[in-house]
Amino acid sequence: MGNQLCHFEFQVTDVAKTKEFYSKVFDWKFDDSMEGYTMIKTGTAPEGGMMLKPEGAPFPALQVYFLVDSADQTLEKVKKAGGQVLVPKTPVGDMGFFAFFMGPDNIGVGIWESAKK
Secondary structure, three states, X not given: OOXXXXXXXXXXXXXXXXXXXXXXXXXXXXXXXXXXXXXXXXXXXXXXXXXXXXXXXXXXXXXXXXXXXXXXXXXXXXXXOOOEEEEEEEEEOOOEEEEEEEOOOOOEEEEEEEOOO
16 A cells, blocks of 8 residues: 555544635535534545644644554554654544644654554
């Protein structure tokens, strides 16, 4: 696996305003069926999501997620390479797991492990 970019996520201060902006700029569509999270339908992979900026986050952000076979193994590699785990492996319903880490320049990176079916 090449650990391709599999999802992006906007963490914003105003979801409605951001949806209106990107629908005009990119003609994206949105799905608000998950509570507190808006799926972004770009029409091609990768698609994305949008949520209100978490209270403790210092500023709005664009987050990317890379596909991994195992979040646990990847987070171990992060630690061994000198990175810092910010959010441990966390389940997302029955879809899979996400986690966040920081590399040497303090850039947050997300990873996604799809649920095994």
